[in-house]
Amino acid sequence: MAKILVTMPDAFLHKVDGVASNEQRTRSELIREALRTYMRRVNISNPQKAEKDAKILESLIG
DSSP: OOOOOOOOOHHHHHHHHHHHHHTTOOHHHHHHHHHHHHHHHHHHHOHHHHHHHHHHHHHHHO
16 A cells, blocks of 8 residues: 655644544544545536546556
8 A cells, every 4th residue: 555645734633633533543544535535526526527537447447
């Protein structure tokens, strides 16, 4: 699994850590889930882009 570096304000990171702690998951798990949710929402609100992205993925793995 790849690692990335993300910069954010300390106060925001503290909130992220609080949510992660309340949900008994790691910071990384919480951020991955937040990004998945965002990506689903973007694809739902833009079905043409979602279809285009699906075709690109198919060509790459097919």
